Amino acid sequence: MELLRIYECLCDLTRLRLLHVLGEGPLCVCHFQEILDEPQVKISKHLAYLRARGLVEVERVGNWMVYELPAKPPAELRANLACLQDCVRENPVFQRDLSRLRKLAPQLAASGPARCGCRD
Amino acid sequence: MELLRIYECLCDLTRLRLLHVLGEGPLCVCHFQEILDEPQVKISKHLAYLRARGLVEVERVGNWMVYELPAKPPAELRANLACLQDCVRENPVFQRDLSRLRKLAPQLAASGPARCGCRD
DNA sequence: GATTCATATTCCTGGAAAGGAATATGAATG
């Protein structure tokens, strides 16, 4: 993966938030909408942007599209995601996203990384 | 400093190279031109871009403009510059830049971080 | 004070991308 592609993905706030939340585990679009509190088009387009550049992968599950980070992310991506996570540790927006995620999937919070709960 | 501003600066190859080389120490525009082998306008504009966002600082020394990283870079910048350096450790373009830098200022290579040698 | 030198700025053009409104797709369900 090219480093530049990664940085291009990182230079938009919505995409930063998407990637940050994805660090907790796979998630579907409807959950992103609730967590980020942003319109569907916006979420969907930015996910497409990330997907086109290989930063996320998708799997269709019935009506839902479940997005996740690549199973084996290249070193550059891993390094930058770790760096991002570190940088936003005290950022209210990013932390609010995380706490909303945990409210959405409280049963998963205990059992390791969150999964998309659409099927429940 | 806003994290987004940093990422915006990082999503262009020329700026990545400038920042990477600046990690070795202050440098003037003419040296950047030689090291990156890019036209003056391009270098100058990207340095202005970085400067406008606070990623670099300038000092005039006679005819030369000496650019450097901020004396006390905020944590987000430090983290990302370290991450960048790590990611390009095996990248031929970035490593060629470094070796050109050392050829330009061999006497400085030994004595710690490189300084702009225009005054010599 | 005219010239030179290093660098910055302006003016242009083309392309990318963000955001929203509207519409399309495709799976599930009645």
Add this chain to the structure above:
DNA sequence: CATTCATATTCCTTTCCAGGAATATGAATC
């Protein structure tokens, strides 16, 4: 098979930025 639901795509407008050519600035030097 018509509808609903979750999501994607298209179309549009606006803004931003990259790159190059030409020109401007400002310090130094003759």
